[in-house]
Amino acid sequence: MSGRVFRRASVANPPVAVRAHGSTIVDADGREYLDAAGGAVVVGIGHGRREVAQAAADQLATLAYAHGSAFTTEALERYAQRLGPRLPLDDPAIYPVSGGSEAIETALKLVRATQLARGQQDRDVVIARWGSYHGNSLGALDLSGRRPLRAPYESWLGRFRHVSAAYPYRADTPGSHAMGDAHALAGELEAAIREAGEGRVAAFFGEPIVGATLGAVEPPEGYWPAIADVCRRHGVLLVADEVMTGFGRTGTWFAMDRFRVQPDLLVAAKGATSGYWPFGFVAASAEVWETVTTGGGFVHGFTYSHQPAAAAVALEVLRILEEEQLVEASATKGERLLELLRARLGDHPTVGDIRGRGLLAGVELVLDRETKAPFPRSRRLVDAVVRIARERGLLLYSGTGNANGIDGDVIVLGPPFVVTDEELTRIADGLRDALDAALRAEGVSPERAASRPA
Numbered sequence: 001m002s003g004r005v006f007r008r009a010s011v012a013n014p015p016v017a018v019r020a021h022g023s024t025i026v027d028a029d030g031r032e033y034l035d036a037a038g039g040a041v042v043v044g045i046g047h048g049r050r051e052v053a054q055a056a057a058d059q060l061a062t063l064a065y066a067h068g069s070a071f072t073t074e075a076l077e078r079y080a081q082r083l084g085p086r087l088p089l090d091d092p093a094i095y096p097v098s099g100g101s102e103a104i105e106t107a108l109k110l111v112r113a114t115q116l117a118r119g120q121q122d123r124d125v126v127i128a129r130w131g132s133y134h135g136n137s138l139g140a141l142d143l144s145g146r147r148p149l150r151a152p153y154e155s156w157l158g159r160f161r162h163v164s165a166a167y168p169y170r171a172d173t174p175g176s177h178a179m180g181d182a183h184a185l186a187g188e189l190e191a192a193i194r195e196a197g198e199g200r201v202a203a204f205f206g207e208p209i210v211g212a213t214l215g216a217v218e219p220p221e222g223y224w225p226a227i228a229d230v231c232r233r234h235g236v237l238l239v240a241d242e243v244m245t246g247f248g249r250t251g252t253w254f255a256m257d258r259f260r261v262q263p264d265l266l267v268a269a270k271g272a273t274s275g276y277w278p279f280g281f282v283a284a285s286a287e288v289w290e291t292v293t294t295g296g297g298f299v300h301g302f303t304y305s306h307q308p309a310a311a312a313v314a315l316e317v318l319r320i321l322e323e324e325q326l327v328e329a330s331a332t333k334g335e336r337l338l339e340l341l342r343a344r345l346g347d348h349p350t351v352g353d354i355r356g357r358g359l360l361a362g363v364e365l366v367l368d369r370e371t372k373a374p375f376p377r378s379r380r381l382v383d384a385v386v387r388i389a390r391e392r393g394l395l396l397y398s399g400t401g402n403a404n405g406i407d408g409d410v411i412v413l414g415p416p417f418v419v420t421d422e423e424l425t426r427i428a429d430g431l432r433d434a435l436d437a438a439l440r441a442e443g444v445s446p447e448r449a450a451s452r453p454a
């Protein structure tokens, strides 16, 4: 018997990726793929940056590992200092870990530790939202409001509560758990806090702009300030999950910058190391940090938290983002991408909505543009679009269940910030062609797709 690898569910026999540069991945047969989603919306600075590989190699050769309970490292201290002013928090302190889910688990425990240090022993209720994704480890999955991912493990879940998604496009869809009015959404959160009992809720978690699950969905005007106000008035910590939106993805350093809201804690990963090293962190406000460090302390840690090579890579990625003004590039190229998508797909009978901020964009597919009826999940339309695009050398990312928890298809785009104009054009053209081909493969002409019975 030979050794083998568990595959990610979507690809049974994946091609062998051997190298990458810019926005392109090359496989063992020499085929090139345009990485229109940066993997799972991870790669900001682009593939193949030798400086990052060098930073990792230098750190590994000098000091690969020193346990976080005994040492700190120059790489980590330097990173925290350079990152601090970029975060939408005053005088933040970071807790570095190995990825988004670990960072969310850390944030969950940190909110509890903070409330305990405040003398608020009864605050153990955590609220998140339907239609959100916070990770696949059990605590993070329980926070997530993505039903198909939860379903097999539901009997192990159920500790956390969920309120509606801030998703104006789906506000009227039956079963969507979505609302579109900022005032009503803030009121719903306040009602949930009251229902849990005064002095019971520890924290509220949310993605500032919902990434993969709903496909680049922005909340209605005034939502985040209203939510922050409810949290402050009730002693509830506000946690911004910026795992996908952080480090320039939505055209500002962090998505919360756009909403002018300072959370108490911010979670980041993905773009922080741009795929070059497994990494994530929780950033805490000075108040949270002081409360915890002078209060009961924080009983936590992983073997690979505070890892110096991760910090060296993160520092180099941060330098590249700053010096090459890639956050600004994300904002301007994102506008160009939206223009192209609207030009190519705006009149398509199965495209219900095209949206985005910076280089995070979503194209929502519908059976009927008038009623916004989703394609039934059984049609697996988005899966076919992604597969056909991949066969043609274009890598897309997708979300499902956005309409009512089960049905609904959305294509998610998140190319590296170094993407060229010519590549943006190829992304928009390739997406339209793959969508039409997927519809034809079902035996319908794209023009008639909307009228085909489910």
Ligand code: PLP
Binding pocket: 040, 099, 100, 101, 102, 104, 133, 134, 135, 136, 207, 211, 212, 241, 242, 243, 244, 269, 270
């Ligand atoms: N939070 C958000 C908003 C995410 O998009 C993701 C991953 O897609 C996670 C958390 C989990 O991160 P990871 O896959 O690194 O564990």
